[in-house]
Amino acid sequence: MTDAPPDTKTPPNAAPPAHADHPHHPDHPGEPDHPGSTWPRHWPLLLLGAAVVPGVVLFAVGRWLEDPAVQAWRTVCLSITVQALPFLLLGTALSGAINAFVPARVFTRVLPRRPALAVPVAGAAGVVLPGCECASVPVAQSLIRRGVDPAAAFAFLLSAPAINPIVLTATAIAFPGSPAMVLARLLASLVTAAAMGWLWLWLGRAEWLKPVARHTGHRPGLSRWNEFRTGFQHDFLHAGGFLVVGAMAAATFNVLVPRTVLDTFADSPWLSVLFLAALAILLSVCSEADAFVAASLTGFSPTARLTFMVVGPMVDLKLIALQTGTFGRAFAVRFSAATVVVAILCSVLIGAVLL
DSSP states (O other): OOOOOOOOSOOTTSOOOTTTSOTTSTTSTTOOSOGGGOOOTTHHHHHHHHHHHHHHHHHHHHHHHTSHHHHHHHHHHHHHHHHHHHHHHHHHHHHHHHHHHSOTHHHHHHSOSSHHHHHHHHHHHTTTSOOOHHHHHHHHHHHHHTTOOHHHHHHHHHHHHHHSHHHHHHHHHHSTTOHHHHHHHHHHHHHHHHHHHHHHHHHOOGGGOOOOOOOOSOOTTSOHHHHHHHHHHHHHHHHHHHHHHHHHHHHHHHHHSOHHHHHHHHTSHHHHHHHHHHHHHHHOOOTTTHHHHHHHOTTSOHHHHHHHHHHTTTSOHHHHHHHHHHHOHHHHHHHHHHHHHHHHHHHHHHHHHHO
16 A cells, blocks of 8 residues: 655645745835835935035024124123133032031031021031032031931021122122122121021921931942042032023023113112012022122112022022922922012111112
8 A cells, every 4th residue: 555645735724935925025026125225205305405404504593693682692691601610610619528528417516506596607607618509408408317407407508508708709709899799798698597597496397398318428438539529520510500591591681681671670779679589589590600690780779689699599490499309399488488588688678788
């Protein structure tokens, strides 16, 4: 008995040949072997756009930059940035050094145990401990975690970025021949910081504070130089970005706002003060640079410009955001609103006496 020959028919459920339905097989004429290598259908238009559009943009921007208003804007923006950058660099370097090399226990040892006395001492400590607004918020939170009364920590939070040596030196350079402006800024900022500390002792509530666990200062086992470098890099880049944005906003304000609008606010003593206080909150200029912005606002009274320099380092958009993230929204809203009122009142009183 012989074996049956193998069945040469294709089973019903067998897969068809590989070339049967392949869309790019050579058996199908007109289909390319490598579809990825094909040119787009409108490639001539794309090449033409790539050649023409950049040239048109450069031409339009060049013509736009020749406009007198744009040139004035560029001059004001660059002058503010260049004048303030060295002070910002030095201030963030010193802030990083303090954060990395000064133990946190130093702050608790020098403060009196009675909160009412610790408030002015902590406020005065800002004279010798430079730092920008961005650094003062986490430092204040760290002080509270280490047992410092919140009222004293908040007084330091407000005074450190406003009356430290870097800021006062920048103010003296921005207002040459006007030592009264430097003294007025020192006194108004210090009185505001102490008043807010005492106000917290009187009206503050612990439930308003929702501190977030966040480390500041040196971590045992880690390199202090690496911590200094990291802190300095973060603070400088963060504050430098706000400096550039603030300089651009100030330049835009100087160029675009009509003179009649400025005269409307500048001619009224109270409106000028309130207007520059609101402007300080909106511009969010770093405290090492705000004196140069205030000096450029020549149409306003010295008291109004003093208010700008006192309110700005204590309450602005970036500080409100930092305080909200660190202590909670309930604290940030109440504390910022009260600080604005106290800062304006102190600036007006001291400005009326010294300026």
